[in-house]
Amino acid sequence: MNIEPNVSVQLVGETATVFAGDYINKLSGEKIERECQRQLNSGCKTLVVDFSRTEIVNSIGVSILLGVIDAASNAGAKVVFSDINDDTCELFETLGLIGHVTVQN
Amino acid sequence: MLENQQKLIHTFGALAELGHEVAHKQNFQEMIRTSLHLVLGSLAIMRGGVARFSRFGHELNMLVMRGLGEDFPLSLSLSQEDERQFLTNGLAPIEVSQAKILPLLHVYDRSFDPAKIELIVPLIIRDEMVGVIFLGKKATGEPFSSYDKEIICAMARHIGVGIAQRNLMAELERRAEENRHLYENLRMTYKDTVKAFAAAIDCKDKYTEGHSERVGKYSEIIAAELGYDDNHVEGVAIAGYLHDVGKLVVDRNIINSPMRITASENAQLAKHPSVGYEILLPIHHPYAEVPLAAKYHHERLDGRGYPDGLYDKEIPFIAKIVNLADSFDAMTTDRPYKRRRVAEEVIDDMHRNAGKQFSPELVTAFCRAMLKELTNDKKQKNFRRLLGKDYLNSETVVPMLKNVLNARNATSSLTLVASE
Numbered sequence: 001m002n003i004e005p006n007v008s009v010q011l012v013g014e015t016a017t018v019f020a021g022d023y024i025n026k027l028s029g030e031k032i033e034r035e036c037q038r039q040l041n042s043g044c045k046t047l048v049v050d051f052s053r054t055e056i057v058n059s060i061g062v063s064i065l066l067g068v069i070d071a072a073s074n075a076g077a078k079v080v081f082s083d084i085n086d087d088t089c090e091l092f093e094t095l096g097l098i099g100h101v102t103v104q105n
Numbered sequence: 106m107l108e109n110q111q112k113l114i115h116t117f118g119a120l121a122e123l124g125h126e127v128a129h130k131q132n133f134q135e136m137i138r139t140s141l142h143l144v145l146g147s148l149a150i151m152r153g154g155v156a157r158f159s160r161f162g163h164e165l166n167m168l169v170m171r172g173l174g175e176d177f178p179l180s181l182s183l184s185q186e187d188e189r190q191f192l193t194n195g196l197a198p199i200e201v202s203q204a205k206i207l208p209l210l211h212v213y214d215r216s217f218d219p220a221k222i223e224l225i226v227p228l229i230i231r232d233e234m235v236g237v238i239f240l241g242k243k244a245t246g247e248p249f250s251s252y253d254k255e256i257i258c259a260m261a262r263h264i265g266v267g268i269a270q271r272n273l274m275a276e277l278e279r280r281a282e283e284n285r286h287l288y289e290n291l292r293m294t295y296k297d298t299v300k301a302f303a304a305a306i307d308c309k310d311k312y313t314e315g316h317s318e319r320v321g322k323y324s325e326i327i328a329a330e331l332g333y334d335d336n337h338v339e340g341v342a343i344a345g346y347l348h349d350v351g352k353l354v355v356d357r358n359i360i361n362s363p364m365r366i367t368a369s370e371n372a373q374l375a376k377h378p379s380v381g382y383e384i385l386l387p388i389h390h391p392y393a394e395v396p397l398a399a400k401y402h403h404e405r406l407d408g409r410g411y412p413d414g415l416y417d418k419e420i421p422f423i424a425k426i427v428n429l430a431d432s433f434d435a436m437t438t439d440r441p442y443k444r445r446r447v448a449e450e451v452i453d454d455m456h457r458n459a460g461k462q463f464s465p466e467l468v469t470a471f472c473r474a475m476l477k478e479l480t481n482d483k484k485q486k487n488f489r490r491l492l493g494k495d496y497l498n499s500e501t502v503v504p505m506l507k508n509v510l511n512a513r514n515a516t517s518s519l520t521l522v523a524s525e
Contacts, residue, residue, distance in 0.1 A: 026139060059119035059146030060139065063171070066151055066244060070172045087111070094112050095149035096245030 014045040024061030040075040052083035119147035127267040152241035173220040184208045191227035198224040228265035235268040303346040321345035323430035330470040340392025351381030363441040394423040402427040405462045425464040469513045476506040
C-alpha cells in the first residue's frame with residue numbers, strides 16, 4: 001500500500017525542525033528533502049532533522065540526507081541531526097555524514 | 106570490525122535493492138533515479154549523475170543528476186578517442202585526477218571542476234558503451250578505496266544492463282513501428298494496384314465502365330453487413346475488384362458486342378472465370394480466397410452456373426458474395442443490349458432467385474444493408490453513390506425491402522423448424 005509518510009515540521013524563528021518517520025526510504029526521504037528545501041527557500045538558517053522516531057535509514061535515505069546537507073550548504077544554513085539511535089549514528093559516522101552536521105541528542 | 110560489518114550490510118542491502126530495481130521497475134526514468142540514489146547512498150557519495158550514450162549523436166545525455174549544479178551540461182559530446190578509451194577501460198571507475206588524457210575532461214573541465222567530479226564510470230555492456238556514471242567525492246573526504254571501486258563497478262553493471270535493456274526495447278519498438286509502416290505502405294500499394302487492375306479490366310468494356318470497382322464495393326457492403334472483421338471485409342472487396350480479371354484475354358469485340366453474342370463467342374466469354382483464376386493463382390494475395398472468387402463467381406446454388414456447375418455448398422462462400430454483387434451491378438447498369446432495370450424489379454429478382462442463383466443469407470444481408478441506408482440508420486450513402494441519388498425511391502423501395510426481409514425471416518424460421 002502506497003501511503004504518503006507523515007513528515008511534520010516545527011518552525012521557531014530561523015530554525016526549522018523536520019521530524020522524520022520510522023523508516024527513511026525513498027518515499028519518506030523525498031518528502032523530507034522537499035520539506036527541507038522549502039524551509040531553506042523560506043530563509044531558514046538552521047535545519048534540524050529529528051530522528052527520534054526513526055529506526056532504519058537505507059541507502060536511498062542516506063543519499064537523500066546527503067542532498068539535504070548539500071542544499072543547506074549551498075544556502076549557507078546549518079544542519080543538525082537530533083535524537084539519532086545508536087545504529088543509525090554509527091552508520092552515519094562510518095559513512096562520513098556526521099562530519100557535515102551537528103549531532104544533538 | 107563492527108563498523109566494517111555494518112558498512113558491509115548497508116552496501117549489500119543497496120546492491121540487492123539495485124538488482125531488484127533494475128529487474129522489476131517498469132518506469133525507466135524512475136529506475137535510473139532510484140539507482141543513482143542507491144549508488145550515492147551506499148558509499149555516501151555527495152553528488153553524481155547518470156548519462157545515457159547515444160551512438161547516433163556520439164553524445165552523453167544526462168538522465169538524472171544530484172548535486173552537480175545547474176551549470177552541469179545536460180548533453181556532453183564525446184570524441185572517438187573518448188569512446189575508444191572508455192571501451193578499452195571497461196566498467197572500472199576512472200579517477201578524474203589521473204585521467205587527464207580523456208579529451209572529454211578538457212572540453213568540459215569548467216563544468217567538471219565546480220561539480221567536483223572524482224570518478225567516471227563507463228557503462229560497458231557486451232562490448233558496447235551504453236552510458237556513463239559521474240561521481241563526486243565521498244562524504245568522509247577519503248579517496249575511493251579498491252573495495253569502494255569494486256562495489257561501484259558491480260552497481261554500474263546493474264545500471265548498464267538496465268540501460269541496455271531499455272535501448273533494446275526502444276530498438277524493437279522502432280523496428281516494429283517501421284515494419285508496421287512498411288506493411289501499411291505495402292497494403293496501400295497492393296490496394297492501389299488492385300484498383301488500377303480493375304480499371305484496366307473495365308477499360309475493355311465501354312458499357313460497363315466502373316463495373317469491377319462497383320462489384321468490389323457491393324461485395325464490401327455485404328461482407329460488412331455479415332459482421333466480418335476489417336481485414337476480411339477488405340479481402341472480399343479485393344475479390345470483387347478482381348473477379349473479372351479473366352476478361353483481359355477475351356476479345357474486345359465480344360465484350361463490347363451491341364447485340365446478343367453467338368454460341369462460340371459465348372463459349373469464349375465463359376472461359377473468363379477460369380482464366381481469371383489462372384492469372385490470380387500465382388500471386389501471393391494477403392487474402393487466399395481471391396482466385397476462388399474469380400473462378401466461381403458465375404456458379405449458381407442450383408448447379409446451373411459455370412464453369413463447373415457446382416451446387417450450393419460446393420461453391421466457396423466468397424464466390425457467392427461476388428456473384429450477388431456482380432449480378433446486382435449487371436441488373437442496375439445499362440448494357441449494350443438492354444437498359445438497366447428499376448430498383449423494385451431488381452430487389453424482386455434477388456428475392457425470387459434466393460436459393461436458386463443466390464445464397465438466401467446474402468440476399469438478406471444485402472437488402473438489410475440497403476434498408477439501413479435508406480432509413481438513415483447508416484450515415485454512409487454507399488448505394489446512392491454507386492447507383493445515383495434518384496435510383497432508389499425510398500417511398501417504394503423501403504416497404505418492399507421490409508416485405509422481402511420479413512418473408513426471408515419467415516422462410517429461415519420455417520427452414521429452421523423443418524430441420525429441427
